[in-house]
Amino acid sequence: MIARERRGAVTVLTIEHGPVNAMDLELCRALTAELETVSGPVVLTGAGRAFSAGVDLRRLLDVRP
Numbered sequence: 001m002i003a004r005e006r007r008g009a010v011t012v013l014t015i016e017h018g019p020v021n022a023m024d025l026e027l028c029r030a031l032t033a034e035l036e037t038v039s040g041p042v043v044l045t046g047a048g049r050a051f052s053a054g055v056d057l058r059r060l061l062d063v064r065p
Helices: 023-035 057-062
Strands: 002-007 010-015 043-048
Touching: 002 023, 023 043
Parallel strands: 010 043
Antiparallel strands: 002 010
């Protein structure tokens, strides 16, 4: 879900979550966990055709009360 790569002193985190990297709870938790372990400069990028399409609205509607 989150790929990590070191480039010198910089850590590159790449979101790899579906075709457009839509944010859901699992992705947010995974990203938070990765960021908690990084020290120094970080670059956050998205794989595929988009950095992120934003919130996964379909998943959001599935969890509504």
